[in-house]
């Protein structure tokens with residue numbers, strides 16, 4: 001392989017709003033992108049929130065799945081080479097020649113016998129909900145490992161749900177029957193309070209919220225009964241499904257998010273203080289030349305569809321400038 005034979009200007013990993021936006025813009029700018037998505041459809045997290053997207057002033061009333069369908073339409077219109085069910089398992093940087101122009105990346109994609117080569121790499125793999133086993137320091141850690149050996153597989157945006165334990169927000173919460181259940185909610189952020197309220201409104205018998213500290217916005221905290229909140233340390237036994245020794249029918253875990261980046265471990269990318277991929281504000285470039293990180297994986301701005309779309313444009317323009325400058 002030499003620089004002239006690398007087929008793609010950029011490989012974008014992840015077809016959520018950030019990755020789609022970047023791929024569409026690259027195609028419009030006359031470059032050759034390939035978009036790789038581990039799931040069987042385009043849209044990322046938008047596919048798993050069935051509610052109206054109220055953060056996007058340009059699409060009043062549209063739901064997450066409708067936003068996802070629009071993203072898929074944009075890809076088709078732009079003629080982007082989109083590969084679904086294509087989980088990227090590993091990325092290696094290649095130094096092809098003495099000149100810096102001749103850099104590139106080899107991507108190992110599940111199911112493909114040979115690597116896929118691209119001149120630039122864009123990480124748009126989003127986040128997954130942080131699971132109980134990674135955040136607790138009780139016996140739980142070893143017990144839960146049995147459910148998900150080695151943790152969550154690379155490229156799995158959502159956490160596998162286990163019996164009686166629901167992790168993170170999304171469609172699995174909507175699908176849950178809360179009626180007459182005794183529920184413990186773990187976490188002190190917006191998601192914990194919003195989903196605790198949701199369970200109460202959907203027939204739960206009791207909901208107790210456990211928070212080491214409360215960080216949620218007041219609008220959510222004030223709606224939830226104060227006497228049903230325990231603030232401070234607590235002990236969870238996932239197998240027995242108890243919190244502080246009390247049994248629950250269901251434990252709901254809202255411990256924040258972590259970036260899906262295991263496949264890019266060889267690049268040793270610099271992280272932000274909160275563990276996301278660190279990027280340059282103006283270009284979305286990471287600490288590795290030719291590698292960009294956009295959307296939630298980098299948490300560059302307030303995480304939502306609109307900022308993810310904007311991030312995609314930022315990276316596409318930066319890649320175009322790099323190609324034109326011949327670097």
Ligand SMILES: Cc1cc2nc3c(=O)[nH]c(=O)nc-3n(C[C@H](O)[C@H](O)[C@H](O)COP(=O)(O)OP(=O)(O)OC[C@H]3O[C@@H](n4cnc5c(N)ncnc54)[C@H](O)[C@@H]3O)c2cc1C
Pocket residue numbers: 013014015016017018019036037038039043044045046048049052053054055056086087088089124125126127154155156157169170171260263294295296297303304305306308
């Ligand atoms: C319950 C819920 C409700 C929300 N409501 C709204 C809302 O109303 N409005 C709003 O603007 N935002 C909302 N958001 C947030 C919004 O969905 C996200 O900010 C946005 O989807 C982030 O886009 P992204 O492209 O960075 O990542 P994602 O949408 O997470 O996309 C990442 C993609 O990368 C893929 N991937 C991961 N690893 C690999 C790999 N190794 N190989 C190949 N593919 C991989 C994943 O399968 C996924 O498709 C909500 C989120 C949730 C969870």
